[in-house]
Amino acid sequence: MQPDISKIARLVAEPARANMLLALMSGKALTATELSIEAGVTAQTASTHLKKLVDGDLLIERKQGRHKYFQLHDYEVAQLLEGLLTIAADTQRTEVFTGPKEPRMRFARVCYDHLAGEIAVDLYHSLVKNNFLIDARGTTLLTDSGENLFGMFGVDFQQLAQKKRPICKTCLDWSERRSHLAGGLGKWILDEVLSKGWARRESSSRSLYFSNSGLVAFKSKYKLA
Amino acid sequence: MQPDISKIARLVAEPARANMLLALMSGKALTATELSIEAGVTAQTASTHLKKLVDGDLLIERKQGRHKYFQLHDYEVAQLLEGLLTIAADTQRTEVFTGPKEPRMRFARVCYDHLAGEIAVDLYHSLVKNNFLIDARGTTLLTDSGENLFGMFGVDFQQLAQKKRPICKTCLDWSERRSHLAGGLGKWILDEVLSKGWARRESSSRSLYFSNSGLVAFKSKYKLA
DNA sequence: CTGAAGCTTCGACCCAGGTCGAAGCATAGG
DNA sequence: CCTATGCTTCGACCTGGGTCGAAGCTTCAG
Structure with a gap:
């Protein structure tokens, strides 16, 4: 069966x-x-x-x-929902785009425990461009210099490696239709954004509200335009 | 919305x-x-x-x-279904294991366009063990020697790279609960298994039936025990 | 042309299950 | 105690949608 x-x-x-x-x-x-x-x-x-x-x-x-x-x-459940969102966004494209937009949601939001939206996609591609991540057509690995960089930021890879969860994982962004970073490292990045007060979350919404200074700090840390 | x-x-x-x-x-x-x-x-x-x-x-x-x-x-749809299968196999574990088993399905089956089941999981881990693949906790990359190996087997990486689809992708096996190889390379492997007649497919079932000689050929090619 | 096979449309039946009002329990806080 | 808040259970209602028989439409084989 x-x-x-x-x-x-x-x-x-x-x-x-x-x-x-x-x-x-x-x-x-x-x-x-x-x-x-x-x-x-x-x-x-x-x-x-x-x-x-x-x-x-x-x-x-x-x-x-x-x-x-x-x-x-479970994270598996979150993944299932993201998969459904991806297909739904695909097939209902017109409605979504013509409907009332939520620009903030599109710009930055939380996806279970990591960052999603335009800014997350930008981050991901900047990390790839600067050779901290390798993106082999949908699959992702942290390079040595990437491990170095995040090590200096204070990421404890020993501890991350102990969890079952992969450190790097891509998650297809349903609003942008491009990859962003999930996995243990993705969670770490979101945690830092919140703990440093660069962004706050409104009630139970998934949207993230970056402050001006927070956005500047985030962008400069990760060398985003 | x-x-x-x-x-x-x-x-x-x-x-x-x-x-x-x-x-x-x-x-x-x-x-x-x-x-x-x-x-x-x-x-x-x-x-x-x-x-x-x-x-x-x-x-x-x-x-x-x-x-x-x-x-x-779409492949996205297949992925969604595999995700559902994973969760379903998780939560309905008892029923599945006590119900009438389909050993052949569990041993070897087709997952959309690549190999799945026990033998696919074995293959994946053998490739990792022999350093043809790197598995970084859920994420997968082909090594140079892996590209070499499959190049000798006749895989045309030029052609694969043109498709949007990733060459290596892991797919969580719902019967084995471990990774197996999906993506363009996964498809190539299944195609070879079928075209060389190592295994055949029965009607519309997902099960794969390896012949004795086919199984031997497959195992020796990929150095499986 | 005739007949058969594959697929679709229509109509009628039937039921799983979503919904809320009302009432019932449990916990927190005087 | 008593009351307010949060959550659950019960019962009754209603509708969306799955199901099949019958009939129709198209394509293929003679």
């Missing part, structure tokens, strides 16, 4: 649940009520949806006092 | 359609009738399903005489 992919797909097939999952692509854990608002349904309805998502192992729940927090189960 | 991923997911969420899509993971183009049998529904029902899949840009149709052939629209 093959595993039943329709069961998994069915979980995503409901608009309310899909909205919840997309909201969780921000990487944050959200409460049931927040997710119900995100999905545009009542708390009761959200509750049944969330139960299904947890039962289907797409989400993890964590009880905290009288709140219940939910997050994506 | 975000692209609507629930629309795409809904297309896969119907068991009949999911079965059709999985059948097409064999990489072959199949007729409407073949797919209706694969899905276990009547021709009428299959027809409406196929229309939806084509409208949703998951499939491409090609009319040939009084037959209509269907195939996956």
Whole structure:
């Protein structure tokens, strides 16, 4: 028997649940009520949806006092959603482009735990251009000088190497249709952007808001135009 | 506005359609009738399903005489399905392992246009071990000696490089849960296996049937135990 | 032309499952 | 205690959409 992919797909097939999952692509854990608002349904309805998502192992729940927090189960789930976004952006191109744009979302956003959007694509290609990364048509490796550079920035490769997760991984950007950097290093970069206060995140949205000085600092650190 | 991923997911969420899509993971183009049998529904029902899949840009149709052939629209679609399979195999582990096994499917099968299953995982790790491939925790590159080796085998890298598709790409094997080789090179390897008659494919199944001599030839060529 | 095979359209049936109101539990904080 | 907030369960409603029989349309083989 093959595993039943329709069961998994069915979980995503409901608009309310899909909205919840997309909201969780921000990487944050959200409460049931927040997710119900995100999905545009009542708390009761959200509750049944969330139960299904947890039962289907797409989400993890964590009880905290009288709140219940939910997050994506896995990086694999985030990858699945990104894959769906890519195809959806492809086939619904016209609607997306003619619809109300969210320029900020297009410019910089969070993709699960790393940076995405125009600026992430720029970063990626700058790293490749300066020979810190090798991009062999869709596949990515950190060069020695890249390891050097990020080592000076304070990345602890020993620690990263211990996790199962690849250090470099490309993720196809659904808005830009070009690669950006995911993986452990991608996460590190986003973490730094947030911890240094170069950008902040608004509520539960995936959009990232760079401050002027933060954007300058980021661009100069990574030698972006 | 975000692209609507629930629309795409809904297309896969119907068991009949999911079965059709999985059948097409064999990489072959199949007729409407073949797919209706694969899905276990009547021709009428299959027809409406196929229309939806084509409208949703998951499939491409090609009319040939009084037959209509269907195939996956894109490698992206195949990737999406493999992602779903991975998660499904994960969460339905018990059912899969206790259910009726298909040992041949597990040993060798086609994944869209490249080799998958136990033997593909073995191949991948042998190539890494012998330094023809570099596997940096999930990301893959062909080494110079690897390019050399496959060059001697007759791979035309000039030609492969012209396609948009990456030459090496890893694909997580849903039965083995380890990497195997996809991408242009993965396709080349499968093509050779079939053209040299080392293995044959049964009807529309994804399983691959190696002959004894074919298996020996394959293993010796790639130095597998 | 006739018949058969492949595919599609139409119509009617049927049901899984999404939705919300109302009520029920649990936790936090006086 | 009591009350407010967060979440869940129950029940009733309703609709989207999957299913097949029947009939129609096209292409191929004589």
